[in-house]
Amino acid sequence: MATTFKTLLPGDVIDTRNRLHESIPITGTIVSGTYGPQAQERNIKDYSHGLFQSVFDYPFLSSSANHIFDLTMGYSSNSPISASSVAGYKQQKSKINIYNQMAQVLVGHDADGNIREFDADGDLTGGSKIRSCYFINISRLLGKDEIKKGSFQIDLGLEPNYDKAFSASLSITDTNAETTYKTNSPAGEYGILKTNTLTGGPSTGNETRAVVSASHNVGLIFYQAGVVVLSSSIFHNNVKGDTSIAGHGILDENHFPEMDMTHTASVAGFSEPGPLNSIFRLFASSSISGACNAFRHRLGNVSFNNTTELNSTIYFCRANANEFNYSSNPTYLKDSKIRVKADDSRAEPVSYITTVGLYGPNNELLAVGKLSEPLKKTPSNELTVRVRLDY
Amino acid sequence: MSYLRQFGPNDIYVNELRTHPQYEFVMWNGTEYLNNRKYEGVDIKTGTVNLYEYNVNRAAGEARIFPFVEKGGGLIRLNSTPVSSFTGSTYGSTIQGEYPLTASIARQLFDSSDGLGASERLRLHAMRTTFDYYKYLSPVYDYETYYSGSTVNLISIPSIMFGSRIKPGSLDLKIFHSGTLVGRAKDIRRNGELICITGSNSGSVVGVALYGEGFLALTSSDTVAAVNDTYTGTAARVTASWIYFGSHHAGTNKPRETVFSLEFKGTHRMPVVTMMAHAEKGVLNNSSNPTFISSSASGSIRSISRSSSSFSEDDEIPIKNVVQSPFANSTASFEKQTYISKVGIYDEQKNLIAVAKLAQPVRKKEEDSYTFKLKLDL
Numbered sequence: 001m002a003t004t005f006k007t008l009l010p011g012d013v014i015d016t017r018n019r020l021h022e023s024i025p026i027t028g029t030i031v032s033g034t035y036g037p038q039a040q041e042r043n044i045k046d047y048s049h050g051l052f053q054s055v056f057d058y059p060f061l062s063s064s065a066n067h068i069f070d071l072t073m074g075y076s077s078n079s080p081i082s083a084s085s086v087a088g089y090k091q092q093k094s095k096i097n098i099y100n101q102m103a104q105v106l107v108g109h110d111a112d113g114n115i116r117e118f119d120a121d122g123d124l125t126g127g128s129k130i131r132s133c134y135f136i137n138i139s140r141l142l143g144k145d146e147i148k149k150g151s152f153q154i155d156l157g158l159e160p161n162y163d164k165a166f167s168a169s170l171s172i173t174d175t176n177a178e179t180t181y182k183t184n185s186p187a188g189e190y191g192i193l194k195t196n197t198l199t200g201g202p203s204t205g206n207e208t209r210a211v212v213s214a215s216h217n218v219g220l221i222f223y224q225a226g227v228v229v230l231s232s233s234i235f236h237n238n239v240k241g242d243t244s245i246a247g248h249g250i251l252d253e254n255h256f257p258e259m260d261m262t263h264t265a266s267v268a269g270f271s272e273p274g275p276l277n278s279i280f281r282l283f284a285s286s287s288i289s290g291a292c293n294a295f296r297h298r299l300g301n302v303s304f305n306n307t308t309e310l311n312s313t314i315y316f317c318r319a320n321a322n323e324f325n326y327s328s329n330p331t332y333l334k335d336s337k338i339r340v341k342a343d344d345s346r347a348e349p350v351s352y353i354t355t356v357g358l359y360g361p362n363n364e365l366l367a368v369g370k371l372s373e374p375l376k377k378t379p380s381n382e383l384t385v386r387v388r389l390d391y
Numbered sequence: 392m393s394y395l396r397q398f399g400p401n402d403i404y405v406n407e408l409r410t411h412p413q414y415e416f417v418m419w420n421g422t423e424y425l426n427n428r429k430y431e432g433v434d435i436k437t438g439t440v441n442l443y444e445y446n447v448n449r450a451a452g453e454a455r456i457f458p459f460v461e462k463g464g465g466l467i468r469l470n471s472t473p474v475s476s477f478t479g480s481t482y483g484s485t486i487q488g489e490y491p492l493t494a495s496i497a498r499q500l501f502d503s504s505d506g507l508g509a510s511e512r513l514r515l516h517a518m519r520t521t522f523d524y525y526k527y528l529s530p531v532y533d534y535e536t537y538y539s540g541s542t543v544n545l546i547s548i549p550s551i552m553f554g555s556r557i558k559p560g561s562l563d564l565k566i567f568h569s570g571t572l573v574g575r576a577k578d579i580r581r582n583g584e585l586i587c588i589t590g591s592n593s594g595s596v597v598g599v600a601l602y603g604e605g606f607l608a609l610t611s612s613d614t615v616a617a618v619n620d621t622y623t624g625t626a627a628r629v630t631a632s633w634i635y636f637g638s639h640h641a642g643t644n645k646p647r648e649t650v651f652s653l654e655f656k657g658t659h660r661m662p663v664v665t666m667m668a669h670a671e672k673g674v675l676n677n678s679s680n681p682t683f684i685s686s687s688a689s690g691s692i693r694s695i696s697r698s699s700s701s702f703s704e705d706d707e708i709p710i711k712n713v714v715q716s717p718f719a720n721s722t723a724s725f726e727k728q729t730y731i732s733k734v735g736i737y738d739e740q741k742n743l744i745a746v747a748k749l750a751q752p753v754r755k756k757e758e759d760s761y762t763f764k765l766k767l768d769l
Contacts, residue, residue: 016464016465017465018460018465019460020458020460020467020469021461022456022457022458022459023457023458023459024456025454025455025456027449027454030448057447057448058432058447062431062432064431064432064435064444064447065447066445066447301454303454305459310465310467312465312467388465388466
């Protein structure tokens with residue numbers, strides 16, 4: 001091994017950052033349908049605390065299963081859902097606690113120390129608030145360092161008829177988030193989720209294909225935290241929704257009658273108009289896991305790109321013409337002659353560079369970079385070996 | 392709790408935990424099985440270690456998770472992308488890879504008929520220095536004598552399985568024919584020599600193992616047993632020998648009557664820091680937890696008197712007596728005692744950097760002395 005040291009100058013060392021991405025498509029059948037009937041899927045893990053459920057891409061008892069995301073829901077104490085005096089509420093305190101916990105982590109507190117509510121357009125000073133919502137907490141395994149802005153899409157089945165949920169499918173995206181993302185969250189950057197494309201239409205009611213009238217703000221996506229907040233208004237129409245909630249339903253009431261979410265019995269005394277199992281009834285009277293099951297029934301494909309940041313330091317190791325032309329390797333000499341000169345005493349000294357060692361200030365070897373094949377070095381050439389250290 | 396105690400020189404030590412995960416490869420009819428695992432979902436190939444285990448149950452045609460990177464000045468390239476296609480692509484273009492990324496054992500046969508300079512033998516020649524380095528273990532590592540021009544059956548084991556090295560003495564190679572064990576070789580001397588322990592060749596060296604590098608080089612063409620199969624990949628049946636070990640992939644004429652088995656243990660090293668946190672007698676008998684004082688006196692905590700010239704707090708707040716009397720309707724005599732529930736580790740600047748929690752709080756009286764042993768895997 002050579003024992004020649006050369007000090008790296010400031011211009012020889014630079015730090016860089018690169019981004020590695022993965023395309024993550026999650027087909028809707030993984031989330032519901034592939035691994036058993038609804039509420040009995042072997043890839044869905046419900047916990048005894050009942051605060052959220054975990055979704056895996058394979059039966060979770062298998063070592064091959066990967067955790068995809070956690071799913072839960074909640075609503076603000078300012079939501080009319082929590083203020084109603086209807087009998088039959090379930091886990092109301094837990095639902096409010098979940099909303100508050102998510103909100104205080106993701107949107108923080110106001111000047112008075114009160115927990116802020118999720119804001120539909122990201123302008124915390126006013127405007128529409130998202131007061132009842134689903135939360136999708138994407139696992140670190142898939143989200144990695146952050147979700148790539150502008151790459152998120154989720155498809156939801158909006159056909160009012162429960163059995164044909166995906167006859168009408170609405171895609172929700174964070175289009176243009178690369179440039180319009182928000183930074184006023186304590187949890188990092190976030191984008192606004194907007195309604196994008198409606199495919200199909202309700203099979204009941206009006207025969208004309210229904211169109212979501214405009215690009216609505218229906219949720220938020222927190223890129224570094226890997227959390228998606230989806231407003232319950234997606235499943236509600238303009239008229240039947242609670243108009244005291246800004247951004248109440250988004251659907252065209254002439255084409256989308258109230259949505260059937262669970263196919264189960266109604267809650268006695270609930271004053272909300274519409275069919276028996278509307279989204280508001282679901283939020284109020286269903287358990288968290290029940291509401292999550294209903295959501296998964298209408299959850300189609302999810303896709304996004306994740307990002308892994310690779311920090312690197314690049315060392316430019318320069319071998320000038322008169323440097324590194326000899327070797328102290330025992331094989332370099334034979335019979336007191338330089339082996340690679342082939343007995344020609346007039347020939348230039350030659351060495352073959354195979355390895356670059358990086359040393360600390362006290363000359364302790366810290367890292368070694370190996371070349372895939374040796375480089376010939378003579379006094380008539382110069383080399384710059386680019387050594388990249390990723391961490 | 393504000394009690395801070397500095398670790399002494401004998402309270403912290405670093406040692407190494409070595410684990411030896413065991414692997415068993417069974418090879419038959421073109422397929423490997425790792426540790427008897429068979430079907431674990433679509434797209435999980437048997438006999439492999441899967442790096443991420445993404446796409447576990449996605450059939451052909453389904454959308455799959457895949458990695459990609461945009462070519463930039465950092466020259467970050469996916470390992471699965473050939474260098475030529477990477478260098479040929481323009482900056483800003485997307486370089487796409489695919490999953491799964493798996494690792495498994497591989498077999499390569501270097502035939503003596505190839506000739507010394509044949510390109511097929513270059514890979515073997517590249518290992519010359521490594522073979523010769525281990526000559527201090529046994530003369531059968533001598534490359535010039537035993538490998539340079541000989542027929543060599545090279546089995547490669549990926550390091551993701553064995554870690555830092557294969558554990559010496561753990562190698563066990565078996566050949567079964569029609570369900571009967573006909574050949575077996577082990578490194579019984581733990582010096583890398585693979586020694587046949589069955590049949591007429593029992594005791595002879597049939598190859599060597601490079602423990603640190605994860606290679607087995609089998610050179611014996613002696614007959615293992617009087618059985619034959621299509622080991623060469625042609626219809627011709629040849630007698631079983633160690634140079635055919637692992638030839639289960641041999642073309643369309645796979646040796647279907649023969650099963651090969653390879654067992655070994657890896658070595659994984661895990662540095663562990665052990666810290667002894669002492670709670671000696673006479674200390675740690677006080678707590679700043681609000682529940683430590685008597686509830687009847689909780690209001691007096693705030694009995695602070697202040698004036699322009701003085702500041703004083705009540706210095707006689709009664710401590711709650713939690714000593715339980717063994718007798719009914721009586722109160723036990725007061726003793727100072729605390730319940731230790733966690734141990735915090737602070738750095739030199741007194742920043743809390745780690746917390747160890749006890750499964751159950753430990754009661755500590757004044758005369759008690761405890762040592763908590765904390766282990767931290769690095």
